[in-house]
Amino acid sequence: MAVQQPPPPVAVPPSPNRPPISLQPSHRRGPSKPAKLLRRFRSVFRSLPIITPAACKMPVSLQGSRPGDGHVHGSGTRMTGTLFGYRKARVNLAIQENPRCLPILILELAIPTGKLLQDMGTGLVRIALECEKNPSEKTKIMQEPIWTLYCNGRKSGYAVRREPTDDDLCVMQLLHAVSMGAGVLPSDSMVSAADAAVDGELAYLRAHFERVVGSRDSETYHMMSPEGNNGTELSIFFVRI
Template sequence: MRESKPQPLTLPPASPRRSTNLDTKSSSPMANAESPPTISLQPASNKKGPSKSRKLFHRFRAVFRSFPIITPSCKIPVSLHNGGRIGEGHIHGGIRMTGTLFGNRRARVSLAIQESPKCLPILVIELGIPTGKLLQDMGAGFVRVALECEKKPGDKTKIIDEPIWMLYCNGKKSGYGVRREATEDDLSVMQVLQAISMGAGVIPNDGGEKPDGEVMYMRAQFERVIGSKDSETYYMLNPDGNNGPELSLFFVRV
């Protein structure tokens, strides 16, 4: 009997893969993530240094300080407002900034510093003072807040980048000041107040049932004066030199 040879097995040509619904779906977790809240605030300009006019001013001031002090025999009376600041003038050679004090009435007050109301905060500090207490003291007159931290040899950290300070309000120790990153609640407050350059009021909470949920705020223009790497001051400016509340913030490294 004749033995037959096995025939080679031939497979049919592979059909092209059909695209399915699974192929078109993205496996990235960002596809299902919720979109962040809409914040239209712009980032800060991150200026690298003072302008030429500011450099010229500082050079002139340094030369002027080298002259001897001469007391004139005839004293001319000069009217100064706001603790030596004439209205909204810049006799300190400072930079105009926007400062906002805000928080719940019984909670600790927060301070946000912006280049303008439309910019993201460059500095947010939580102060160890209840919001209602600080605003009440400001309504009574002048408030001086000093934030002190320890000087460390060889430390090149900017003074406003320090994480924590000892807090003194009108010479009385009042806890600490703690720097923090801007939270979503902070940015929401800045977004609501975007169209306000200065003023004070209350932002109601969503439900409107709990009075403690209301956010009190006070916004004003501040003059930022950098004395040295270990000192920086923010003077609140009153419009037209009126007799409104006064606030000065001193950052000092000792």
């Protein structure tokens, strides 16, 4: 008796609500593909609990000479930054050359999306990302795979750089015509749409960021206020020590 062969797997068609990706490559060279070790670390990182940072005093090195000092714009390059994620899940940070370009950086931070957006609505937020400097390596600072995360001076877990997923690109595509704004995105076009029932709405905040390069071991992104004043709700510091 002939043995029947199992039927070939049926390809799952993409969601009809998923927009076609029309984002263009950035003129800047993006990070290299993560190594196998990084992929293993990221799988462990996702299994760790989310840490909700408490408010605490900021280090003087991140605050400036006086409490409440704002960053003065005009000394760096303007980029597009997007914070997005399900409200109860970890927040993601995407950096683009402009809203119509593919992201040059995707970071997953061990902070709940809703918590970070709430803190930004009530006061200044400073995120410091630190990693160890290795003089024998020539890795660019934005290509570092793993960072220790500090939110307003308190250690809050880790941040991991990763390649853009289909959902990341879908979010960027849905926001390709948005230069600044905040709101909620429809989750029915996402691969992870089922997560919305557990992790809440898919929220986002997009703004212009001023990129300031201090040295090969330090880089800062300051959110630019839409009102045009010198204040900023969020600054992100990348530092190798």
